[in-house]
Amino acid sequence: GAVVSQHPSRVICKSGTSVKIECRSLDFQATTMFWYRQFPKQSLMLMATSNEGSKATYEQGVEKDKFLINHASLTLSTLTVTSAHPEDSSFYICSARGPTSSYNEQFFGPGTRLTVL
Amino acid sequence: GENVEQHPSTLSVQEGDSAVIKCTYSDSASNYFPWYKQELGKGPQLIIDIRSNVGEKKDQRIAVTLNKTAKHFSLHITETQPEDSAVYFCAASTYNQGGKLIFGQGTELSVKP
Numbered sequence: 197g198a199v200v201s202q203h204p205s206r207v208i209c210k211s212g213t214s215v216k217i218e219c220r221s222l223d224f225q226a227t228t229m230f231w232y233r234q235f236p237k238q239s240l241m242l243m244a245t246s247n248e249g250s251k252a253t254y255e256q257g258v259e260k261d262k263f264l265i266n267h268a269s270l271t272l273s274t275l276t277v278t279s280a281h282p283e284d285s286s287f288y289i290c291s292a293r294g295p296t297s298s299y300n301e302q303f304f305g306p307g308t309r310l311t312v313l
Numbered sequence: 314g315e316n317v318e319q320h321p322s323t324l325s326v327q328e329g330d331s332a333v334i335k336c337t338y339s340d341s342a343s344n345y346f347p348w349y350k351q352e353l354g355k356g357p358q359l360i361i362d363i364r365s366n367v368g369e370k371k372d373q374r375i376a377v378t379l380n381k382t383a384k385h386f387s388l389h390i391t392e393t394q395p396e397d398s399a400v401y402f403c404a405a406s407t408y409n410q411g412g413k414l415i416f417g418q419g420t421e422l423s424v425k426p
Contacts, residue, residue, distance in 0.1 A: 202356075228412065239402060239416045240357065253411070289356050293412060300345045300412035304356040 202305035219290030225270035226292035319417025336403035
């Protein structure tokens, strides 16, 4: 099946700094990528949808100025958490959908564990 | 918008027994229903999915059933093994809403040897 990677797998940063997470589709072109956040013992919550070459669409309640998403190519999307605070500590997961994906099939990355001190 | 409810939140079975997890959805326009297995510290892994034009799908020990009228779908795992222990999520999606997946709350399955 299609492979999606994320980098880094885990990151620890100080409060107030910015962190960038990369999501790559390794063997297919992803026209759409999705970013999710998952807190411990909870479900995945969609943060935003990004389409290559256009601005991301954010879900209600997600601050677009805090969570910057860039989908500059068909294989790479980035999520930048700006001025991170302890409450931003979470498991961030991306997924990708290719142009030939039937229906809404999404391929998920392995996730990035963010810890803000 | 779409809302997905998943039950039970935890499920413990003996090795070899069957496990059933149920989900209901609210949007009758939803047409794609995947199930994911998530192990601790990892991303979700698609284990089976079903489209709205199909009532049942089976893949070895795993099966999914869909009742469009009642708007619910279920995951069935037979002959459970300890390595089936994980958190399972159902989801629903509507193609004309950009393919967004709306997830259920998750079920923590424990298979005791």
